[in-house]
Each structure stands twice: as C-alpha cells, then as structure tokens.
C-alpha cells in the first residue's frame with residue numbers, strides 16, 4: 579500500500595511526500611509530533627502538521643541561521659539557541675572554534691528525546707561537552723538573562739502555541755538585554771511570499787530595539803514557497819563586514835562568503851514589503 583503525507587501549507591497549497599515508514603506519532607504536552615521516513619527527502623520532523631526539518635535540506639536552514647551571525651561576530655564565545663530541539667543549529671554553532679558554550683532552551687523535552695532517537699544527523703551535537711540543554715520556556719529564560727550571550731538564535735516553530743511570544747516586541751527587547759554590548763540576534767521569520775504581514779511587523783519591532791536591523795533570505799525547498807526569511811538584529815557589527823577567512827574555512831554545503839553577502843540582497847518586492 580502507498581502511504582502519502584500532505585502538509586497543508588495554506589488553505590490552497592500543500593507539500594505531499596510518499597512515506598517509507600512512520601517512525602513516531604504522538605501528542606506531547608505542547609504539540610503533535612511525528613517523525614516520518616520519506617522516499618524523497620529522508621527522515622522528516624513534523625510538529626503540528628508543519629515540516630520542521632528534513633534530512634535532505636536541513637543543512638540550508640541550519641547553516642544560514644547560524645553562520646551569518648557567528649561569522650559577523652568577531653569572537654562568539656557564548657551562544658543561546660531558543661527552540662531548535664532537533665539539535666541542527668547547535669551542530670552548526672559548535673563548528674566555530676571560539677564557541678565555549680552553546681545553550682539550547684527548548685520547551686518540549688519530547689522533541690529532544692525523539693530527535694536523539696530518530697534524527698542522529700542533527701541531534702548528535704547535543705552530546706558535545708560545550709552544549710547545555712535546559713528544558714524550559716525560551717521566553718522566560720531570556721527575560722531572566724542579562725548581558726550573557728554574544729549571539730542568540732531563535733530557531734522556533736511558527737507563531738502558534740508556545741511560540742507566539744517569540745514574535746512579540748517584549749521578547750525582542752528581552753533578547754537585547756540578554757545579549758552583550760556587541761551582541762547579535764537572528765530569528766527564522768517565515769516566507770517572504772506568504773507571510774509579508776508577519777515579516778513587516780517583526781522587522782519593525784526589531785528596528786526599534788537594534789541599531790542594525792536587517793533581513794536575509796535562503797532557498798529552502800521544503801518550507802512553504804521554498805523561499806525563507808531570517809531576521810537579524812545587531813548592536814554593533816554590520817553583517818556585511820564579516821570574517822571572510824573564517825567563513826571560508828567552515829565545513830558547509832550551502833553557506834559560503836559569497837552566499838553570506840548575497841543573502842542580504844533582497845528582491846524588490848521583499849524590500850517593498852517592509853515599508
């Protein structure tokens with residue numbers, strides 16, 4: 579029998595994949611969680627019906643959310659990842675030799691446990707001695723923290739359920755307080771084709787808090803529309819003045835110094851949508 583899974587990305591658009599094996603389906607305290615093995619894209623983590631990562635294209639998202647800010651900061655030592663319980667962003671963070679500690683604050687312990695069991699290509703990094711994995715709400719964790727991090731990466735689900743507050747103005751202000759004087763923040767910020775209202779609002783909030791607010795993009799095939807946004811707020815360092823030799827030396831498959839620069843060149847409709 580053929581099994582197919584469809585993510586309903588909008589009321590009129592979906593992503594459909596043929597399933598080799600259903601590895602796990604459960605309701606956690608926070609969300610509906612599934613790990614499916616697909617013929618086309620390998621193993622895939624799905625939360626509340628939305629694809630979070632696939633084995634085939636996760637490198638694009640994880641490299642881009644991580645290396646753009648970490649190569650912009652001259653010497654990132656302490657990094658916080660909010661969400662990201664699969665471990666992919668921590669894996670990329672730990673490629674930077676200057677990083678002494680990478681904290682992952684994930685609200686849903688089951689995401690971490692299930693990723694450890696079924697998604698070792700991302701979760702293996704969580705066993706690195708430089709990684710700490712406190713299970714907690716990222717919003718209250720960040721609110722309690724003062725000037726402790728060089729870089730904060732918000733690798734969250736879309737703004738539903740516990741992630742709603744991660745897109746709120748008070749959260750961006752708390753992130754700024756949790757960062758050091760020259761800290762940098764990046765958050766995933768959905769699709770420039772499908773989510774212009776959300777992006778405009780988030781960009782405007784971040785512009786009120788950070789001296790250098792910028793948007794950059796990447797092509798990610800399994801996310802809605804295949805084109806994705808990252809929102810960056812920096813207190814001092816401009817991302818176009820980044821450490822090119824360090825960026826070139828990283829072992830990556832998507833990110834490179836050229837891609838770093840090009841990611842900030844926004845198509846005109848994206849630029850216009852911020853106004």
Ligand code: SAM
Nearest residue numbers: 630661662684685686689715716734735740741
């Ligand atoms: N790469 C993904 C994407 O953009 O679709 C994100 C993947 S990651 C698994 C998202 C994680 O954010 C989920 O595991 C979810 O439990 C976590 N999360 C949502 N709200 C959170 C909060 N308030 N604090 C900490 N983690 C949160």
